[in-house]
Amino acid sequence: MDSCVEAALDSVLHLPNAQQQPLFSAWLPPSVGLCKINVDGALFTSRKQASIGVVIRDGEGRLLATLCKKIKAPLTALEVEAKAYEAGIHELEAGIGVVNFSHVRRTGNKPAHILARQAQNLVNDVIWIEEIPCCIQQSLIQDVFGL
Structure with a gap:
């Protein structure tokens, strides 16, 4: 398994409980x-079936890329x-230097959630x-x- 994917899976498996660290509930831009x-x-x-949604943005909130993908497997x-x-990660693979992972509540992740739900109706992946x-x-x- 790819080391970035292993790190992502590890971060999901070891999410801090809410008392240790607050979860974000709004989208926050990355550093410049x-x-x-x-x-x-x-x-x-x-x-x-399952599906995924991916949204990639820059520090000003500009959309760089999105992905909708259906996975025909019971995961x-x-x-x-x-x-x-x-x-x-694979969408940005060529340009990744440092990767940090964090969990955000659905209220701060609406576009990716909408894309994941939308993917169930797709025949092919859409980027x-x-x-x-x-x-x-x-x-x-x-x-x-911040609305």
Whole structure:
């Protein structure tokens, strides 16, 4: 397994409890010069499928890339989240120097959540580069302006 994916899986397995460290509930931009990858997974147990959503933005909140992907396999919640991390990392693989992982509540991760849910209706994976999918346009604006 890729070392970045192992680190992501380890971070998900060892999330701090809420008393030790507060979880973010709003989208926060990364430090200047860095990118932020938000991911989410969705399970559709009756269909024995999962899907993932990935949103990559710069420090000013500008969208760099997004991904919707259906996974035709019965995965656990932890496995689908690890697959979402893996997909996000591979989207930026060439430019990654330092990777930090943190958990954020769904309220701070709405665009990735919407994309993960949207992927269940796809036949093929969809990647948008510097283009905003209409299904997440409103949630991106709300994130950046803290609405």
